[in-house]
Amino acid sequence: MAQFPDTPGFTGFNTPSRIEADIADLAHEGTIPAGLNGAFYRVQPDAQFPPRLGDDIAFNGDGMITRFHIHDGQVDFRQRWAKTDKWKLERAAGKGLFGAYRNPLTDDESVKGEYRSTANTNAFIFAGKLWAMKEDSPALVMDPATMETFGFEKFGGKMTGQTFTAHPKIDPKTGNMVAIGYAASGLCTDDVTYMEISPAGELIREIWFKVPYYCMMHDFGITEDYLVLHIVPSIGSWERLEKGLPHFGFDTKMPVYLGVIPRRDAVTDADIRWFKRDNCFASHVFNAFQEGTKVHIDVPEAPNNMFPFFPDVDGAPFDPVAGSSRPTRWTVDLSSNSEDFAAITRLSESIGEFPRIDDRFTGLPYRYGWMLEIDPTKPVDTSVRSISGMLLNSLxxxxxxxxxxxxWWCGPTATLQEPCFVPRSKDAPEGEGWIVMVCNRIDELRSDLLILDALDIEKGPVARVAVPIRLRFGLHGNWANADQIGLAEGMVAA
Incomplete structure (x- = not known):
């Protein structure tokens, strides 16, 4: 009998659900917009078995993919495991075999050298496939209609790096997927690959380069001409792993870098510009774009570490106030001979994370951004918590x-998961469309799918779709139109 630990990460709303399900025509309130015809895919870490080491962080849970198929004013639900090599090996053994987050030294001998990916970080549609992503291994690809797993994508052997990002970008002009792979030559190495994949799913570019130091490179930006990569000292090392410390720890003594890497077939170290600034924390990216010789990247920036589960390397206690991030624009000038940033500009005083844009404007000047907000002025039930400890109570x-x-505030007993923008039509002006997102009903131990008018969120959801099961706190997700994924209207199961 499975016995999960009696700890915050595995009890209450965080209790593993481990549910695969098909539910046709979920009950809803309000009106589901008639123009919505496609599917919203999102992923949650959901441990298949109790942790091998007795307790674990949520980021190490197995990937469970949820699909909300929206059509004809209704929503159909499907949920399936991302069946990674880890999932299959542990299913066969009937127990956990892989140990601590990104620490192969803690694994059972029987799985040494196997892919450790949980495919639990992003669910992304591209080239007719569903990509389930975890940045420590190649991406897992699945059938977007049946949601059956194909396997890890190595592009017919063309991909020579060991890892693939959890935050790819789609260039709106070329249709190419742009990706990175950090620790590309092995765990804790400073090698990174920059890759581009054609709309047909072929790897057409792989460029290797080195970064100033190894760290978590969870997200990045692109412009028409450049890959824009921020290097923030959530650092790791084999020494940490050998001591049994968390893979990543935050070092407040180290500088932050911004790399501007040309997007072309041949790139040397001399072609890459590295700019440097004082210490701060930044993980996700709104967007990046060019303006003459200037390159801008917009990020939620905090004075100090935002992730309590990756603690300070010198033992300083987690400071939630210093870990509060606000939208900030970093600007560098390629015409300058200096390594200094040209400007750092606060875009908002609102505290938040999980930023999203209208993805049709990826790498281009843009107007609108959405994010999950932490509004400390709103009342909150003391039982509400998320896997990160952040009270994500507003959009x-x-x-x-x-x-x-x-x-828009979701109430005292609820929290929100990452928003996703859906354009009203292919050619609709920027921002015209809807936001789809999951709401955690903490007091009811269940979830809702919310649909909001993207440019009028203050009026609240136009539709609330009741999910009769509890969706664990998820990470990232994306929308795909019906013609991208082989889903016919009214089809629940394939």
Missing amino acids: CLLDLQTGTEQH
């Missing part, structure tokens, strides 16, 4: 052109 819309904002 925020930023209008970067006018400087105005909108906010």
Whole structure:
């Protein structure tokens, strides 16, 4: 009998659900927009077996993919495991075989050298496949209609790096997927690959380069001409792993770098510009874009570490105030001979993370951004918590052109998961469409899918879709139109 630890990461709303399900025509309130015809895919870490070492962080749970198929004013639900090599080996053994997060030294001898990916970080549709991503291994690909697993994608052997990002970008002009792979030559190495994949799914570019130091490179930006990569000292090392410490720890003594890497077939170290600034924390990216010789990247920036589960390397206690991030624009000038940033500009005083944009404007000047907001002024039930400890209780819309904002609060006993923008039509103006997102109903131990008018979030959801099971706190997800994924209207199961 499975006995999960009696710890915050495995009890209450965080209790592993381990549910595969098909549910047709979920009950809903309000009106599901008639123009929505496609599917919202999202992923949650969901441990198949109790942790091998007795307890674990949520980031090490197995990937469980949820699909909300929206069509004809209704929503159909399907949920399936991302069946990684780890999942299959542990299923066969009937127990956990892989140990601590990104620490192969803690694994059972029987699985030494196997892919450790949990495929639990992002669910992404590209080239007719569902990509289940975890950045410590190649991406896992699945059938977007049946949600059956194909296997890890190595592009017919063309991919020579060992890892693939959990945050790829789609160039709106070429249709190419742009990706990185950090620790490309092995765990804790400073080698990174930059890759581009054609709309047909062929790896057409793989460029190797080195970064100033090894760290978690969870996200990045692109412009029409450049890959824009921020290096922030959530650092790791074999020494940490040998001591049994968490893989990553935050070092407040180290500088932050921004790399501007040309997007072309031949790149040397001399072609890459590295700019440097004082210490701070930044993980996710709104967007990046060029303006003459200047390159901008917009990130939620905090004065100090935002992840308590990756503690300070010198033992300083976690500081949630210093770990509060706000939208910030970093600007560098390629015409400058200096390694200094040209400007660092606060875009909003709202505290938040999980930023999203209208993805049709990836790498281009843009106007709108959405993020999950931490609004400390709102009342909250003391039982509400998330896997990160962040109280993500509101949705925020930023209008970067006018400087105005909108906010929507989800209530004292609920929290929100990452928003996803869906354009009203292929050619709709920027921001015209909907936000789809999961709401955690903590007091009811279940979830809702919310649909909001993307440019009028203050009026609240236009539809609330009741999910009769509890969706664990998820990470990232994306939308795909029906014609991208082989889903016919009214089809629940293939």
